[in-house]
Amino acid sequence: MDIETITLITQGCKMAKDLEATLPNMATQHEYLLNSCNEIISVFIRAKERINSKAQMGVYDPIASGVAEWLSSSQTPAMHLLQAQHLLAGGPAPGSSSTSRNIVFDPKVKGVLMQDDQDLEGGAGGTLAEVVAARRGFPANMVPEVADATTSGPRGGGASSSSSQRPRRRDGAGTRVVREPAPQMGNTEIPPEDGFTWRKYGQKAILHSRFPRSYFRCTHQKLYKCPAKKQVQRLDTDPNTFEITYRGDHTCHLSSTAPSVPPPPLLLHNQLIAAQQDATLLHHISAATSTVNLTPAPPSSVLMTQWLSMDIGTGGGGQRATSNIIDLAGASITNAAAAGPSGSGLPFGRAHINVEEQPRVADMADAMFNSGSSSNNSMDLIFSSMDNK
DNA sequence: TTTATTTGACCATA
DNA sequence: TATGGTCAAATAAA
Numbered sequence: 001m002d003i004e005t006i007t008l009i010t011q012g013c014k015m016a017k018d019l020e021a022t023l024p025n026m027a028t029q030h031e032y033l034l035n036s037c038n039e040i041i042s043v044f045i046r047a048k049e050r051i052n053s054k055a056q057m058g059v060y061d062p063i064a065s066g067v068a069e070w071l072s073s074s075q076t077p078a079m080h081l082l083q084a085q086h087l088l089a090g091g092p093a094p095g096s097s098s099t100s101r102n103i104v105f106d107p108k109v110k111g112v113l114m115q116d117d118q119d120l121e122g123g124a125g126g127t128l129a130e131v132v133a134a135r136r137g138f139p140a141n142m143v144p145e146v147a148d149a150t151t152s153g154p155r156g157g158g159a160s161s162s163s164s165q166r167p168r169r170r171d172g173a174g175t176r177v178v179r180e181p182a183p184q185m186g187n188t189e190i191p192p193e194d195g196f197t198w199r200k201y202g203q204k205a206i207l208h209s210r211f212p213r214s215y216f217r218c219t220h221q222k223l224y225k226c227p228a229k230k231q232v233q234r235l236d237t238d239p240n241t242f243e244i245t246y247r248g249d250h251t252c253h254l255s256s257t258a259p260s261v262p263p264p265p266l267l268l269h270n271q272l273i274a275a276q277q278d279a280t281l282l283h284h285i286s287a288a289t290s291t292v293n294l295t296p297a298p299p300s301s302v303l304m305t306q307w308l309s310m311d312i313g314t315g316g317g318g319q320r321a322t323s324n325i326i327d328l329a330g331a332s333i334t335n336a337a338a339a340g341p342s343g344s345g346l347p348f349g350r351a352h353i354n355v356e357e358q359p360r361v362a363d364m365a366d367a368m369f370n371s372g373s374s375s376n377n378s379m380d381l382i383f384s385s386m387d388n389k
Numbered sequence: 390t391t392t393a394t395t396t397g398a399c400c401a402t403a
Numbered sequence: 404t405a406t407g408g409t410c411a412a413a414t415a416a417a
Contacts, residue, residue, distance in 0.1 A: 200394060202409060215408070219393095231408090 008047035015040045176246045179235070191232040191242045196250065198230060210236050224252040 019036045180192045191214075198216035206213045211234035218226040227248035235241045 199392090201411095203395075204407065204409095207406065213407085217409095 002050070005047050005050040008043055008050070012040055012043035012047060015043060174248065178244045178246065180242050180244060182234070182240045182242055191244060194230075194244075196228070206233065208236075209233065211239070218250060218252060220252040226250055226252040228252075 015036070019033075019040065182192070197219040199219045199221070200214055200216050202215035203212050204215070213231055213233040216230045216232065218224075218228040220226045221228075228250040229247045231245040231247075233243050233245075235243055
């Protein structure tokens with residue numbers, strides 16, 4: 001990545017942060033906000049185009065990848081807002097590309113699909129869940145409704161894949177290899193989160209590799225017989241990059257109580273309402289009896305909390321208001337109230353939440369949105385009562 | 390007490 | 404037979 005691209009990205013980030021700083025005072029200045037957003041977007045688009053031109057040469061750029069990680073980790077509420085606007089406007093998220101497979105302006109999008117991938121970004125059609133998952137950079141096999149016909153179970157014995165790196169396994173079909181930069185902050189030993197919860201079941205030294213390979217399976221493997229697995233290994237040539245191999249599809253999302261694709265970034269309340277009215281979205285919004293399809297923690301619980309509190313103004317009253325919360329990725333929680341502190345694990349099973357159950361839903365929402373990590377998050381607390389074997 | 394992680398042993402595959 | 408992948412007991416953490 002050349003210096004000009006870096007400069008553009010830096011400039012865009014600075015502009016976004018400046019905007020964020022002025023947001024409290026300028027929140028009502030729509031024209032100013034619009035202009036500012038447009039300026040920021042144009043800067044990132046220029047950066048994106050420069051990066052795309054490099055990426056299309058087929059070169060994985062660890063520096064660009066690192067910047068993507070940095071962008072992700074430093075994403076501000078203002079950035080979320082920009083992204084939300086573009087998401088609902090039908091256009092690509094700021095900084096994302098309809099064709100590229102590189103930097104996407106999203107907290108979760110960091111990966112570079114290396115093989116056996118589908119054009120995650122390119123699908124003009126597809127379900128919302130697919131689009132959202134694609135925008136979030138998830139491997140195609142993690143997108144609900146997208147069944148990989150070639151996928152087999154852990155020892156399914158499918159046909160051999162084209163992987164040249166691990167020719168030993170015959171069940172290579174359905175595997176996807178993603179490279180993601182190691183977190184720049186915090187514990188860099190931990191592979192970046194991908195929105196699902198994983199349980200580590202093994203670690204093994206690999207021949208001719210400096211770093212051991214870690215083996216993970218879906219946390220819900222037992223309960224839902226979810227065959228999804230992943231292997232995580234640091235690259236010998238670039239210790240700051242993880243190579244993550246996904247195997248098997250998540251089947252846990254098939255259950256109404258199971259985790260699914262994570263929700264999209266923060267969306268404004270009115271945008272959510274508008275989205276609700278969109279026929280394409282209604283497909284994903286359950287009707288009268290609202291089945292709660294629980295998801296891993298949102299990318300930014302803080303932001304979600306902010307959003308909930310933002311919404312209180314329109315909800316009226318001195319009490320904490322009821323909000324319509326819609327998980328656009330296929331889940332729905334209706335009339336979930338943002339209420340006080342929650343207790344520990346909530347004893348609900350296949351949750352058909354009625355409006356009358358708001359207090360309980362409120363606790364659940366609290367548990368969901370106050371959790372910080374997708375692993376060991378409150379959702380597991382919620383599920384723990386159900387996971388009794 | 391429950392759940393997650395670690396790690397040595399075992400098994401399957403090339 | 405070497406190697407990668409998984410199991411399961413031991414241990415740690417919550």
